[in-house]
Amino acid sequence: PKTFTVRIVTMDAEMEFNCEMKWKGKDLFDLVCRTLGLRETWFFGLQYTIKDTVAWLKMDKKVLDHDVSKEEPVTFHFLAKFYPENAEEELVQEITQHLFFLQVKKQILDEKVYCPPEASVLLASYAVQAKYGDYDPSVHKRGFLAQEELLPKRVINLYQMTPEMWEERITAWYAEHRGRARDEAEMEYLKIAQDLEMYGVNYFTIRNKKGTELLLGVDALGLHIYDPENRLTPKISFPWNEIRNISYSDKEFTIKPLDKKIDVFKFNSSKLRVNKLILQLCIGNHDLFMRRRKADSLEVQQMKAQARE
């Protein structure tokens, strides 16, 4: 059969595949998951960018029917699209935890997720434990972290501290993590990171009916409305179990609360494409929200049993 080349970029690797012309998103996605040995597939997706807007490959649509650049290799980023409510309970396989760790670490270092200075240092110390193993002063000599990107630039700029002083601060914590295996250190990292306000939130710029610019956040727990100046604390939240219906028509998006006494919330997003993405993220997040509130599927039960062994 006729094929074309796709390049898949994960958080720590790049792979190329020959993709058949007739393949649907799911065929390619499954191949990538099989190649990675990843079974907790429901958190992930294949991301591409179209006109500066993020988009995700649809499972039931042909790969080539997507609005992707047809120049080969066609490139997709294999990334977490949905986040667990509780990493320790939900992320079972080591590979799943590792991919989340890398993705969240990048978001924090790139300042996509705000992290206060003290927490940044603690997170850095777990990242160092994950990479270097137990602290050994005879091996980890002064300057051993000089080439590592460990802290957000904002945090570094906040203090009059030399790189040596930062290394000392991080190493003091690092030495405390003795005995933690890589996967444990990465899980400790995620347990701290998941409590950061911006963790796992997809932000979209919207305008309310008065034309005021606001932010919409979509996450594991529901929809949130923010002042653009404050991405940390929502002005209004709509938890999934308090929403009756969500819909869009062109650029307009409507959230209908369950409680009829609460006003319907309507806003406009910049593009129809953005509304489609918002709805997709809502459906996926709500689906996981519901699944968490049912018993584990047989597959997850088996994986948890395996992980315990």
Added chain:
Amino acid sequence: WHRRRTGTYGVLAAWRRLPR
């Protein structure tokens, strides 16, 4: 082809469809 310009998701309905 026509782009679909509307979409809807019944959050409550999905919850009710959920097997106990």
